[in-house]
Amino acid sequence: MILHESEVIVRAERALRRLTLNRPRALNALTLDMAVTMTEYLRSWATDAEVGAVLIDGAGERGLCAGGDIRALYDAAKSGSSLPERFWSTEYHLNVLIARYPKPVIAVMDGVVMGGGVGISAHASHRVVTERSVVAMPEVGIGFFPDVGASFLLARAPGHVGTYLALTGDRMNATDAIYCGFADVHIAAEKLAELPAALADCRTADDVRKQLGKISTGLAPGRLKAAQPWIDVGFDANQVETIFERLQSSNVDEAHSALATMQKASPTSLKITLRNVRAAVSFRRVEESFRQDYRIALACIAGHDFIEGIRATIVDKDRSPKWRPDKLEDVTTEIVDRHFKSVGALELTFAN
Numbered sequence: 607m608i609l610h611e612s613e614v615i616v617r618a619e620r621a622l623r624r625l626t627l628n629r630p631r632a633l634n635a636l637t638l639d640m641a642v643t644m645t646e647y648l649r650s651w652a653t654d655a656e657v658g659a660v661l662i663d664g665a666g667e668r669g670l671c672a673g674g675d676i677r678a679l680y681d682a683a684k685s686g687s688s689l690p691e692r693f694w695s696t697e698y699h700l701n702v703l704i705a706r707y708p709k710p711v712i713a714v715m716d717g718v719v720m721g722g723g724v725g726i727s728a729h730a731s732h733r734v735v736t737e738r739s740v741v742a743m744p745e746v747g748i749g750f751f752p753d754v755g756a757s758f759l760l761a762r763a764p765g766h767v768g769t770y771l772a773l774t775g776d777r778m779n780a781t782d783a784i785y786c787g788f789a790d791v792h793i794a795a796e797k798l799a800e801l802p803a804a805l806a807d808c809r810t811a812d813d814v815r816k817q818l819g820k821i822s823t824g825l826a827p828g829r830l831k832a833a834q835p836w837i838d839v840g841f842d843a844n845q846v847e848t849i850f851e852r853l854q855s856s857n858v859d860e861a862h863s864a865l866a867t868m869q870k871a872s873p874t875s876l877k878i879t880l881r882n883v884r885a886a887v888s889f890r891r892v893e894e895s896f897r898q899d900y901r902i903a904l905a906c907i908a909g910h911d912f913i914e915g916i917r918a919t920i921v922d923k924d925r926s927p928k929w930r931p932d933k934l935e936d937v938t939t940e941i942v943d944r945h946f947k948s949v950g951a952l953e954l955t956f957a958n
Contacts (some may be wrong), residue, residue, distance in 0.1 A: 614643045615665070620806040621658030623651050630666030635675045636722040638689065641696045644726070648703055658809035660707070661802065662726060663714035667795075669740070670714060673721025676795025680916040683907050690907045691952060694753075697722060698896045701754055702956055705729035705892050710814045712797060712805060712806070715739050715789055724788070729892065732814050733789040735780035736798065741788055744775030746871040746918050749927065751879045751909030753903055758895040759787055761886035765834050766841035772879050773841070773849070774867045781828030789820045836861050844884060846876045847934055872911040872927070873934045878902055878945045892955045898946065900954045904946040 610616035615626040625644055629858050644662075651657040663683035674697065682689035701839060704711055704726060713727035714734045719741045728741075735741070743752035743760075752772050760768030763786040770776065771786065782788035782882035793801075804817040830837075836858040841891065846868075853865035868876060883901060886895050906912040910930045918927035931937050 607829075609796075610643070610647070613637065613640050616647055617644075617802075619802050621656065621809060622661060622806045623647070623657050623659075624663070624802060626663050626665055627671055628665045630664070630668065631882055632675070632844060633669050633672035633718055634664040634666070634723070635672050636697065636726070637675045637678065637875050638693045638696060639677045640917065641700050645696065645700045645703060646677045648700075648707065649957070653709055657709065658807065659712060659805055659814060661714070661805060662704075662710045662730065664716070664723075667717060669718025669720075669723070669899040670716055670727060671720075671722055672718050673722030676916050677920055679907065680921065683913055691904060694900055694903045695954060697725060697754065698900060698954060699956070701729055702893055703726040707731070707756070707923070710744075710808060712801070712814060712818075712889040714796060714801065715741060715783065716795060719831075720744060722754055724756055728759055728788045729755060731786040731811060732791070732818060733783075734791055734793050734801075734818065735783050735789040737780060738791060738794040738795050739778075739780045739783060739789070741773060741778040741783045741841060742775055744777075746773060746868075746875040746879055747915070748876055749872040749915030749929065750906055751875050751882060751899075751902055753899040755892050755895045757882045757886040757897065757899070758889060758892045760883050763787055764831075764916055765838040767830055769833055769841040769880065769883055770864065772883050773846070773871075773876055774863075774864050775871075776867075781825040781827065784825070785828050785831050791818050792825050793818065793822050796874055797821045811817075833860060840864070844880070845871075849880075850934070855953075868915060872915060872929045873931055873937045874909075874911050874929070876934070877937050877942050881942060881946070895918050897954045900952075901947065901949050904949050904952065905947075924928070 607618045615628045616751040617624040670919045711730040713730035715727050716736045808814045839850045853861045914927050
């Protein structure tokens with residue numbers, strides 16, 4: 607039964623409620639209105655005795671969600687609109703709502719899952735990947751940083767693989783996503799149509815695990831697990847310059863490729879991203895990462911590189927961003943510190 611149909615399709619099937627992001631032509635990029643709609647329904651279902659579990663997926667076969675609607679953020683920044691602060695506040699509160707939800711939340715991470723798509727899926731209690739899954743946080747390439755609480759997960763990935771993913775924006779397949787703690791179970795894409803009926807009477811986490819287990823399949827060892835030895839050597843440092851030096855001196859070709867990728871990214875983004883991930887190691891609750899992400903995001907939208915990165919990527923599409931500063935050594939401690947300062951009355955707060 608369809609309860610709501612627009613950029614988010616809301617459906618009910620017995621005890622299951624389903625939220626489907628419905629902007630397939632835009633790879634289901636998340637807008638403020640979509641985040642508001644999802645939040646309203648999730649809050650109403652949290653105390654509804656008829657609701658047993660919630661399924662989050664995306665329309666079409668290309669992806670769950672390619673991220674937030676960054677063109678809207680670009681336009682808002684140019685016009686002086688308050689949309690960015692409202693969007694990130696709403697999005698981050700939605701992500702935490704999913705992370706702390708009192709009922710099972712099953713996120714289908716099929717196809718492209720990047721940026722904001724990670725926020726609405728990787729914090730869920732049950733995270734499904736398929737052979738089509740492409741999971742990444744490539745924000746340093748557009749002058750931003752891995753937000754949506756991703757630093758909390760990246761900091762807890764095996765060894766320094768999370769740091770590698772944060773600084774290179776490399777893509778995880780299904781096996782890698784499970785290995786790195788971004789997903790839980792693999793289900794063949796052709797089996798996804800069976801999920802709503804299979805989950806329709808689930809009311810507990812055990813119920814969900816049993817149903818997912820019936821249609822899940824195993825996976826071969828992943829690329830990132832095999833690469834972890836050279837990744838741990840290269841990325842075990844608290845300075846981006848040191849990481850660059852270690853990758854440069856490595857005798858592993860993949861290390862040189864990672865370095866080449868990072869050399870194209872915003873130097874400022876690299877430094878704030880490394881600091882963000884390192885700080886998240888000591889965080890005891892995911893809310894701490896979201897609070898810090900909000901500070902950094904507001905500093906980014908007020909700065910130069912994020913706007914320049916969007917311009918080069920989706921506005922002018924020249925793929926030639928002019929970073930400022932454009933060298934690592936010119937990104938001072940003061941510049942980095944500016945991204946972590948309190949935003950006063952705008953600070954994010956959470957109920958618990």
